[in-house]
Amino acid sequence: MDNRPIGLFDSGVGGLTVLRVLQRQLPQESVIYYGDLARLPYGSKTPAEIIAINDDILAYLSGRGVKLIIVACNTSSAIALEHSKNKTAVPLIGVIGPGANTAFAVTKNKKIGVLATEATVKLRVYSKILTSLNPSLEVFEQACPKFVPLIERGAAASPELQAAVEEYLAPLLRQGVDTLIYGCTHYPLIEKAIRAYAGNDLEYVDPAVGTVALAKEILERENLLAENHAQCEFVASVIQGGQYVRVDGRELLLRGASA
Numbered sequence: 001m002d003n004r005p006i007g008l009f010d011s012g013v014g015g016l017t018v019l020r021v022l023q024r025q026l027p028q029e030s031v032i033y034y035g036d037l038a039r040l041p042y043g044s045k046t047p048a049e050i051i052a053i054n055d056d057i058l059a060y061l062s063g064r065g066v067k068l069i070i071v072a073c074n075t076s077s078a079i080a081l082e083h084s085k086n087k088t089a090v091p092l093i094g095v096i097g098p099g100a101n102t103a104f105a106v107t108k109n110k111k112i113g114v115l116a117t118e119a120t121v122k123l124r125v126y127s128k129i130l131t132s133l134n135p136s137l138e139v140f141e142q143a144c145p146k147f148v149p150l151i152e153r154g155a156a157a158s159p160e161l162q163a164a165v166e167e168y169l170a171p172l173l174r175q176g177v178d179t180l181i182y183g184c185t186h187y188p189l190i191e192k193a194i195r196a197y198a199g200n201d202l203e204y205v206d207p208a209v210g211t212v213a214l215a216k217e218i219l220e221r222e223n224l225l226a227e228n229h230a231q232c233e234f235v236a237s238v239i240q241g242g243q244y245v246r247v248d249g250r251e252l253l254l255r256g257a258s259a
């Protein structure tokens, strides 16, 4: 048994979609949630910038004594996970492998759509993993740069969001995909708008589910499960007086997620 917290991070409120699955599946686990609001969005940054950010947050969370780190961000998972694995002794998992495995298991017509940030789509990492599982899969990746700024602004029900949903979903639907991966942890927060446009016949894959199942497997195997000790701490970054600072993020993050 091990009551140390799990570290979980994202550029903003997106990782809260992973946290909510974690709290359902592993309610006894304590968590430090890091929302990197000062450096949002990650999706338009270069790989070098994303790797540097990742290293910085991993060092912070490792220093806080976490027992496992979940990179609750597709962009960081795609770009920095492999690079960072050698840099910390703490077990580290990302969201992309679990998301790809779930999509592979549920698609029937072998046509899978991926909604993701520009940085994630550029790497084609979902396509690579999925076609390594089955070369006859067809994967269509769609960059959605307008989604994260609108979600973080609390504009999930705005006409701008509706227009962006149509712009990004229409090409995927024209390809006849039967499965859609939320390839950015922010996107389950606009699931209502996405389903309203694309309908309920598609299989919607939230990689958070497979990611938390993997976390559970590791904690069980390594004998790291906690016993009834759950606490959740929210840390956010902000720019104050031109400086990057970490603050108590409860208000900032939870307000953003419910807007």
Ligand code: DGL
Residues within 6 Å of the ligand: 010, 011, 012, 014, 015, 040, 041, 042, 043, 044, 072, 073, 074, 075, 076, 117, 120, 148, 183, 184, 185, 186
């Ligand atoms: N939620 C993140 C992801 O899964 C990051 C989005 C962003 O900051 O652009 O990719």
